[in-house]
Amino acid sequence: xxxxxxxxxxxxxxxxxxxxxxxxxxxxxxxxxxxxxxxxxxxxxxxxxxxxxxxxxxxxxxxxxxxxxxxxxxxxxxxxxxxxxxxxxxxxxxxxxxxxxxxxxxxxxxxxxxxxxxxxxxxxxxxxxxxxxxxxxxxxxxxxxxxxxxxxxxxxxxxxxxxxxxxxxxxxxxxxxxxxxxxxxxxxxxxxxxxxxxxxxxxxxxxxxxxxxxxxxxxxxxxxxxxxxxxxxxxxxxxxxxxxxxxxxxxxxxxxxxxxxxxxxxxxxxxxxxxxxxxxxxxxxxxxxxxxxxxxxxxxxxxxxxxxxxxxxxxxxxxxxxxxxxxxxxxxxxxxxxxxx
Numbered sequence: 001x002x003x004x005x006x007x008x009x010x011x012x013x014x015x016x017x018x019x020x021x022x023x024x025x026x027x028x029x030x031x032x033x034x035x036x037x038x039x040x041x042x043x044x045x046x047x048x049x050x051x052x053x054x055x056x057x058x059x060x061x062x063x064x065x066x067x068x069x070x071x072x073x074x075x076x077x078x079x080x081x082x083x084x085x086x087x088x089x090x091x092x093x094x095x096x097x098x099x100x101x102x103x104x105x106x107x108x109x110x111x112x113x114x115x116x117x118x119x120x121x122x123x124x125x126x127x128x129x130x131x132x133x134x135x136x137x138x139x140x141x142x143x144x145x146x147x148x149x150x151x152x153x154x155x156x157x158x159x160x161x162x163x164x165x166x167x168x169x170x171x172x173x174x175x176x177x178x179x180x181x182x183x184x185x186x187x188x189x190x191x192x193x194x195x196x197x198x199x200x201x202x203x204x205x206x207x208x209x210x211x212x213x214x215x216x217x218x219x220x221x222x223x224x225x226x227x228x229x230x231x232x233x234x235x236x237x238x239x240x241x242x243x244x245x246x247x248x249x250x251x252x253x254x255x256x257x258x259x260x261x262x263x264x265x266x267x268x269x270x271x272x273x274x275x276x277x278x279x280x281x282x283x284x285x286x287x288x289x290x291x292x293x294x295x296x297x298x299x300x301x302x303x304x305x306x307x308x309x310x311x312x313x314x315x316x317x318x319x320x321x322x323x324x325x326x327x328x329x330x331x332x333x334x335x336x337x338x339x340x341x
Contacts, residue, residue, distance in 0.1 A: 026050070027068040028059065032222070040067065043107060045151035046182040061149040062183040062223065069108050073098055076112050079119075086300075088119040089128075095119065114150040117141055121157045125164055126302050127338035135161045152181050159193060163200065164303065164338075171197045185223040188214055192231050199234065204241035211235045226266070229255070233269040240277030248277035252290075268294045268304035275311060284318045291315070295328075306332065306339045 038052025079094035159174035179190030195210030275290035
């Protein structure tokens with residue numbers, strides 16, 4: 001059953017059977033573990049304090065999946081779920097129904113605004129909206145709501161938008177902000193994302209050093225372990241960019257053998273890095289096969305899918321198949337009109 005159907009059923013059950021006290025409490029949903037019912041006391045960019053069961057708990061922002069606040073309007077409840085499920089057009093449709101001026105709690109206002117900006121930014125990254133407008137709106141959010149627990153997520157979105165626009169200085173600055181977070185995973189993520197910018201700028205040796213630093217970081221959590229796997233994919237790309245193609249290809253093969261079938265982003269980044277290394281080694285048919293993995297199986301990661309399509313446009317003619325190159329170009333232009341062919 002799709003996630004949003006399960007969510008809808010869950011909401012219906014809550015509405016029909018939940019105790020009246022829930023209407024006066026907030027519900028915090030951690031990334032792992034059971035929801036916490038209580039009252040959010042204080043919020044900062046680093047996390048929240050919630051009073052639950054007579055005791056106050058501190059929760060870091062990166063450990064929170066979502067918060068359902070007492071007094072949430074129905075469009076926010078629905079829009080939030082759609083946004084978290086990656087259904088950004090449906091999320092925006094719901095969130096646009098909210099009159100921010102009528103919301104009585106600052107926390108609810110911040111939530112409604114953040115998820116609307118998240119949806120706008122994600123849509124703009126696939127050519128469905130203006131990235132310039134999304135950037136301007138997010139800059140306004142981080143300036144006005146620097147006490148929101150969404151602050152560092154908004155900073156990452158700004159970095160993603162800057163990367164898409166080729167504004168690497170702004171991307172480094174935005175990703176650098178994440179390194180100031182209290183959560184150790186976000187400090188590590190800042191290094192990883194900055195290394196990706198350096199790789200895009202052609203500073204492969206610096207990128208390699210950054211990715212290596214991430215793989216050696218001591219972060220004992222599922223989030224930290226995943227970042228280290230992503231950094232290994234980054235190492236493949238950095239090694240290949242420096243002409244160390246044999247080493248890059250071998251590492252990519254090892255990473256593919258260990259892949260989780262559910263982590264689309266990791267898979268897309270590994271296959272793209274492998275494709276790039278193979279292409280640099282003049283193994284064009286093998287490179288095409290690697291990029292096709294991203295195109296056919298992991299297209300849910302927009303920037304990686306764009307990278308794969310752009311590479312395929314260049315590679316197909318090298319094996320005598322210009323018709324396939326034209327097909328890839330058409331898919332690129334139709335699916336991601338803001339990226340070009």
